[in-house]
Amino acid sequence: MATAAPLTPERILEATEEVLRRHGAAKATVVDVARALGVSHGTVYRHFRTKAELRGAVTKRWLDRTSVALAGIVTGSEPPEAKLRHWLAGLFDAKQHKAGDDPELFATYTVLTEENGGVVNDHIAELTGQLTAIIQQGVADGDFASPDPALSARAVFDATSRFHDPCYAPHWSRPGIDEAFVAVLDLTVRGLRA
Amino acid sequence: MATAAPLTPERILEATEEVLRRHGAAKATVVDVARALGVSHGTVYRHFRTKAELRGAVTKRWLDRTSVALAGIVTGSEPPEAKLRHWLAGLFDAKQHKAGDDPELFATYTVLTEENGGVVNDHIAELTGQLTAIIQQGVADGDFASPDPALSARAVFDATSRFHDPCYAPHWSRPGIDEAFVAVLDLTVRGLRA
Structure with missing residues (x-):
């Protein structure tokens, strides 16, 4: 499921907050974030190298x-x-x-x-x-x-x-x-x- | 195991603190306190009517x-x-x-x-x-x-x-x-x- 808008760090962070809101801190994963954006988790990792970095951001x-x-x-x-x-x-x-x-x-x-x-x-x-x-x-x-x-x-x-x-x-x-x-x-x- | 000193509320509270120190808040019981004092738990309950009252005191x-x-x-x-x-x-x-x-x-x-x-x-x-x-x-x-x-x-x-x-x-x-x-x-x- 590709998406037309360019994938900016801000869009990833917006999606991450939405995933956190839905799943809570313990269950939210980078795969959930990637799925919400319609990209692979590898694409997310090009912007935030680790899950910890994404959570910090x-x-x-x-x-x-x-x-x-x-x-x-x-x-x-x-x-x-x-x-x-x-x-x-x-x-x-x-x-x-x-x-x-x-x-x-x-x-x-x-x-x-x-x-x-x-x-x-x-x-x-x-x-x-x-x-x-x-x-x-x-x-x-x-x-x-x-x-x-x-x-x-x-x-x-x-x-x-x-x-x-x-x-x-x-x-x-x-x-x-x-x-x-x-x-x-x-x-x-x-x-x-x- | 009877004890000679009179059983005052203060002595019960001292023993309770010692039991709390040893077992922690979750595991400490009135039976532990009675055992430490060499009395029955019924005797403790004559001074503090419930476990909650003893913990409050x-x-x-x-x-x-x-x-x-x-x-x-x-x-x-x-x-x-x-x-x-x-x-x-x-x-x-x-x-x-x-x-x-x-x-x-x-x-x-x-x-x-x-x-x-x-x-x-x-x-x-x-x-x-x-x-x-x-x-x-x-x-x-x-x-x-x-x-x-x-x-x-x-x-x-x-x-x-x-x-x-x-x-x-x-x-x-x-x-x-x-x-x-x-x-x-x-x-x-x-x-x-x-």
Whole structure:
């Protein structure tokens, strides 16, 4: 079953996510992905050399959806404190949606992130890098005080773990979670103020 | 095998912990506990009516060891900010020791806390109550600003989750964890300052 559209890495990753959604992380195979695309599994392996590489790439794509959306906040024109609040609320909102809108796919990606520690570390470095940029701007504007913006960024990221770390996903739909988030957000922002 | 010492609830809980240490949460039985004490299982049931009640009580005893040790800091004579730092460092230290000194018993108690949600909620209420008392003192002394010390206490507890929530136990022995803790501690304390 040949297909007319050119076989790009992005199309393979789309098909992989669909196969993961249908079969789960344990059962999804490269043969399933190839079948969904109407190509041989050898063709898939020309783009991703191993099953592990394909799983790492689809995990990265899933995580990138969040960091790409947040990058727009970093480069926006809001003052630093509003930007920081907006960014942290955006991260929490993205995670709540990922976990709540499609819990099975979220569980599948939770398994995949556990087997792709390097991809996750790069993602965390990307996110804390964005936070560092916001804090640096706040220091430059005289709104924030921080002798080491990268360390402060890591502290802000760690202090808000309850609202983005998948180990807390079952909490994100509980009553009171938004009030708890705002309380931590206020504490964190106050902690950065000059 | 009769024993001379009187059979107190505390002695039963000690024996239960020893049985849990030896057999793990899945395999430990009330018969094992009775055998360790040289009594019949009916005798154990006169003190704890069900296996679930016994498991809840031993879980509470394990959690209380931390909160009792921290209570002394709350009633101490340090200024509020030092007290808060001391208390949070004491909580992290207690958790690091529980997880690191006897990882198998820690894993066993992690299973037990999952099946005893009510006991865990009481423990968290006890800990955030202690934090509330420290923050109230700070507000009274003019060192901290907080319109709602109980809400601030919950925010401080949530913001430091990475350093006391068992889901992060594998992180507590990693390089850089102490620096990360101090960064979150500094951010949190600054966030409370008047």
